[in-house]
């Protein structure tokens with residue numbers, strides 16, 4: 001799957017984030033998930049150390065592989081792209097517009113995550129020349145993977161006001177609320193970590209199947 005197809009408006013794509021095991025990645029591919037996220041922030045409960053990420057290579061061309069980074073030295077994502085372990089970089093911390101430009105100049109597609117509390121947080125999106133904006137719960141110090149939902153009315157308004165910008169909705173999406181989230185926000189893609197797990201970093205495939213079914217409706 002190419003970044004363009006993942007971010008196309010319809011049908012809603014699904015990214016499952018925080019994959020730590022090769023077997024889980026294989027099952028996600030088999031189920032037809034559009035993208036997987038591997039978290040390279042050492043403080044995440046779903047941390048995947050770069051030296052243990054070699055298994056991602058075997059999924060090249062079979063699923064979009066997104067590396068998640070928080071305030072990282074940009075040499076690391078660039079190296080992982082060069083080594084063929086990831087396709088896209090997701091910046092999930094306090095990165096600057098210049099950080100996005102530097103990765104884009106190196107030919108690397110970028111998703112920039114924003115923590116959303118209020119309209120002002122969304123207005124920051126225009127500072128970044130990212131391929132996509134990911135809207136997540138505001139989580140100081142933790143940054144992501146909290147299971148907290150955001151204000152979907154604000155998210156919908158952002159989608160409507162930015163028709164050319166692919167928006168990924170994250171934050172507390174579960175099999176129970178996924179259909180309502182899609183109907184309320186109509187994002188290009190969903191991103192789910194805790195709502196698709198049995199424990200941090202270990203995926204629950206019944207939940208993944210329920211999420212996929214809602215995306216296909």
Ligand SMILES: O=C(O)c1ccccc1NCC(=O)[C@H](O)[C@H](O)COP(=O)(O)O
Pocket residue numbers: 017018037039041044045046068070092136142143144145146147148170171172173191192193194195
């Ligand atoms: O998942 C994490 O542990 C995490 C930590 C720090 C930054 C980002 C992180 N996850 C990134 C994601 O894309 C998650 O899917 C997103 O935050 C939504 O998480 P959840 O609310 O648990 O579905």
